[in-house]
Amino acid sequence: MNLQQEICAAFCDGLIVRKVPVGYAISAPVTWFSGDTISFYARVEGERARLEDSGSLLFDLEGQGVDFSSENRMEILSGLLRDHGVVLEEEDGVFCTEWVPKAKIAALALPFLTFLARVQDLLFLNREIVKSTFKEDLIGALEDTFSEASVSVAEALIPSLPHYTVDIVVRARSGKTAAIFPATNDVSVLRAVLFSMELQKHDVSNIVPFLIYENLDKGAITHQSREIAFNSDLTPAVWSGGREEVMQKVQRYVQ
Structure with missing residues (x-):
């Protein structure tokens, strides 16, 4: 096994993908600020799919004291969304990617996971x-x-x-x-x-x-x-x- 395979094995051993009614639930070997593992979903509708969070992240951050009325925090959030190809559906507070053909959804996983990891920076601004x-x-x-x-x-x-x-x-x-x-x-x-x-x-x-x-x-x-x-x-x-x-x-x- 070469180094790339060893790294992939170490990372992927903690990656869990489960079939759920909306498509797939994905858990990564990285923790939230709460101590729980980072999880997100691949929503599948016919031949198209997108990645999205559970819909609770925005409210969890607000519950931890992140003030989204702050211009500074909104600028940071907007930059993260733009850099990672993610949008915030303000109606239901869901962070998600664009809809793509099902065959291409895996390519969006790392950028979306990176976004979910980095968006927690908003919580740590004061810290x-x-x-x-x-x-x-x-x-x-x-x-x-x-x-x-x-x-x-x-x-x-x-x-x-x-x-x-x-x-x-x-x-x-x-x-x-x-x-x-x-x-x-x-x-x-x-x-x-x-x-x-x-x-x-x-x-x-x-x-x-x-x-x-x-x-x-x-x-x-x-x-x-x-x-x-x-x-x-x-x-x-x-x-x-x-x-x-x-x-x-x-x-x-x-x-």
């Missing part, structure tokens, strides 16, 4: 104040090491996949690029794993994906997410283990 300090410190250290001009943030490195954005991008003089994901929760880990899988799928060799943990506090990231990340093609590092050593590691891999 991110502390976490953003880690990200800002990491960006500052990278700018000191590689020069400010070579560091950018929130960039899509694969033109054909604009919804796979990288948190921090470092372009080295060697021509190689470091795609860095700060690992602060399960969502950030999943995004990094999915991105690394796309690099393998498209045979991209000049981009090195990194997953940098602030620390190894087991409360922030589940054991299952750690296992998936460790079995992936991501290059790991731990910020609390030595900032200078992290910078040296990034340098070595992109030289």
